[in-house]
Amino acid sequence: MLIKRSPQSLVLPASEITPQAVYEERRRFIARMAAGAVAGGALWEMANREAFADVPAQKLAAKPNPAYAPLEKQTPFKDASSYNNYYEFGLDKDEPAQTAHTLRTRPWTVSIEGEVKKPMTLDIDSLLKLAPLEERIYRLRCVEGWSMVIPWVGYSLSALIKKVEPTGNAKFVEFTTLADSKQMPGIGNRVLNWPYVEGLRIDEAMHPLTLLGLGMYGQTLPNQNGAPVRVVVPWKYGFKSAKSIVKIRFLKEQPRTAWNVSAPSEYGFYSNVNPEVDHPRWSQASERRIGEDGFFQKKRKTLMFNGYPEVASLYTGMDLKKNF
Numbered sequence: 242m243l244i245k246r247s248p249q250s251l252v253l254p255a256s257e258i259t260p261q262a263v264y265e266e267r268r269r270f271i272a273r274m275a276a277g278a279v280a281g282g283a284l285w286e287m288a289n290r291e292a293f294a295d296v297p298a299q300k301l302a303a304k305p306n307p308a309y310a311p312l313e314k315q316t317p318f319k320d321a322s323s324y325n326n327y328y329e330f331g332l333d334k335d336e337p338a339q340t341a342h343t344l345r346t347r348p349w350t351v352s353i354e355g356e357v358k359k360p361m362t363l364d365i366d367s368l369l370k371l372a373p374l375e376e377r378i379y380r381l382r383c384v385e386g387w388s389m390v391i392p393w394v395g396y397s398l399s400a401l402i403k404k405v406e407p408t409g410n411a412k413f414v415e416f417t418t419l420a421d422s423k424q425m426p427g428i429g430n431r432v433l434n435w436p437y438v439e440g441l442r443i444d445e446a447m448h449p450l451t452l453l454g455l456g457m458y459g460q461t462l463p464n465q466n467g468a469p470v471r472v473v474v475p476w477k478y479g480f481k482s483a484k485s486i487v488k489i490r491f492l493k494e495q496p497r498t499a500w501n502v503s504a505p506s507e508y509g510f511y512s513n514v515n516p517e518v519d520h521p522r523w524s525q526a527s528e529r530r531i532g533e534d535g536f537f538q539k540k541r542k543t544l545m546f547n548g549y550p551e552v553a554s555l556y557t558g559m560d561l562k563k564n565f
């Protein structure tokens with residue numbers, strides 16, 4: 242792993258825009274590299290490049306949903322698929338695109354369990370057929386201060402939730418993602434306690450905006466974008482949108498989510514995009530659009546709920562500074 246920087250990431254020093262744990266792990270990694278430990282990584286790469294075949298991208302027929310078609314320039318596919326946060330595949334933005342070919346996306350199952358009347362395990366083909374596929378163009382705003390506009394393919398997560406019939410006790414939904422050191426070279430790093438776990442309150446999960454993402458740009462998800470199935474929660478910071486999900490659990494209590502456990506003062510459970518609540522180490526008032534806003538260009542203003550005001554009623558009466 243080299244610390245290569247694409248022009249977009251030259252905006253702020255890494256120490257300012259990067260979660261502290263990631264920044265520190267990166268420094269430890271550089272130290273290990275200097276000590277010659279990189280040979281292990283190279284061996285891993287050689288062994289695994291042979292072991293896993295890439296699943297070719299498959300075209301997905303999806304009907305554009307006019308309710309989610311903002312008049313905004315879409316991020317080029319090239320940028321959306323090469324500037325990624327997927328720490329199981331490395332800490333730098335360009336790494337997942339280089340290393341995630343080892344992710345085996347078929348066969349793949351998602352087990353749905355906990356407080357539901359009909360627990361079930363669904364394979365990826367059943368998920369692709371569970372509801373009509375739509376194309377929805379959503380903004381994704383990362384907590385680090387960059388954003389993209391991506392045409393996702395999927396359907397409202399609520400379609401899946403209705404099928405499993407949550408019990409009256411189901412107050413939260415927990416998403417657990419794959420953690421397999423044989424497929425994921427980044428699992429060895431100590432940034433987070435793997436697996437990557439995220440969660441939503443049940444009414445957030447049931448909101449029509451919350452998407453079960455199965456593709457983007459008219460085809461199945463690239464591995465680095467969370468193949469074969471992820472969630473996309475566009476009014477929340479990007480880390481709430483868990484990639485490569487293997488388990489969905491309905492719970493009475495709020496789940497312990499990976500970033501919240503790792504740095505509770507920096508990453509709240511709610512993590513709604515909110516320009517008025519700064520991250521302890523940087524402002525959240527503005528953002529840079531990947532593939533569009535250059536180094537010297539003025540940043541654009543970040544909008545409350547990332548420009549999705551229809552979710553505001555979910556938080557009536559809540560202090561969003563306390564529940565950040």
Ligand code: MTE
Pocket residue numbers: 321324325326327328329381382383384389418419437465466467478479480481482483484485
């Ligand atoms: N899901 C898993 N399993 N692992 C991760 O590291 N990163 C999150 C989120 N989902 C992440 C994840 C973060 S920080 C962001 S900003 C988005 O994925 C990025 O999604 P994208 O690469 O498709 O733009």
